[in-house]
Amino acid sequence: MIPITARRLLGIEESATLRISSIAGELARQGKDVVNLSLGEPDFPTPPHISAAAKDAIDRGETHYSPSAGIPSLKKAIADKLSGENGLDAKPGNIIVTPGAKQAIFETVLAILDEGDEAILYDPAWVTYDACIKLAGARTKWVRTEDGFEPVELSGHVTGKTKLIIINSPCNPTGAVYGRESLEMVADIARDKGIYVLSDEIYEKIIYDREHLSIGSFDGMSDLTITVNGFSKAYAMTGWRLGYVHAPKGVYEQMLKLHSHSVSQATSFVQYAGLAALQGDQGCIASMVKEFRARRDLLIKGLNELGIKCAMPDGAFYAFADVSGYGSGEEVAELLLNKAFVAATPGAAFGEAGNDFIRISYATSQERIREALRRMKTVL
Ligand SMILES: Cc1ncc(COP(=O)(O)O)c(C=O)c1O
Known part of the structure; x- marks a missing residue:
């Protein structure tokens, strides 16, 4: 007889975004x-000075265990960045360097939520948050956003069990960037009811004409905010697996237990690559963002010409397109994949509010975007 596996994982599905990518890979x-x-993920190579720093670190023998929370020089550089750029009162002693921002999110959620607790997610939201909440035995309270996908008032959604609100600006999948007023609204309720806020700022640097704001810098929010960020998107370092989290002491201490008993640490020589990324020339980000902007403009114009409604994304590298004129997001994504060999993600993967949408990543060349638009025109 084969024993059954844990119930904890039965309600969780494989990441929809990774599933579509693997089907596309199989077709290829x-x-x-x-x-x-x-x-x-950005389709650009990791900037050479970052790779060189990792090679140097390997040659120097940085191939052994590091402190669980990360090497001191990197934690100091992260604290300086969070204080200088994001206005946080950041200290190295509140920072854990993680193998990717995803691990930081997982640790945050498990450190805060107990069975039966509730966490608020704005619908649509990145796929992993809901999975982490379920793993913690807690419940997701989905809250619809409004036009433009900005956060809405939360007071009607908060209960005695609400312990966490997760926000993500710039947002995956919508590309929305939250303004000060929206964030103040979230901060007000967090302060008033004593609720933690996880702010996932991984797309911070991929932003067009808007200002990125960190809720952890708002008055009275430093003890309530867990700020997550990483190197994957800004420095085209997805495969390196490097992220970080800044958390208030009580949360930090619980997270560190989880961290040290699971992953132990982020890879030692990769942490030196992160240090080079933060301390080196930031021009590499500007040139990637310039190209992303040109792709975004090309894609949105093309979609609109096809009669597909799509708000102009202010950040990240996704367009969230309303395809209801042609069918549900699932139907259109399937049609595009099977008839046009264009892989996009059904919006429903990100919550019910995404049912009529598909998420289109423009982390690919302008030539391929033109080709995709041409094929879409033939099948739609
Ligand atoms: C919103 C969001 N947060 C976090 C992550 C995870 O990033 P990392 O590669 O650092 O684990 C992703 C990756 O797709 C993301 O889209």
């Missing part, structure tokens, strides 16, 4: 020319 292996617009 079969020789199909797939335009993959489902990817959540």
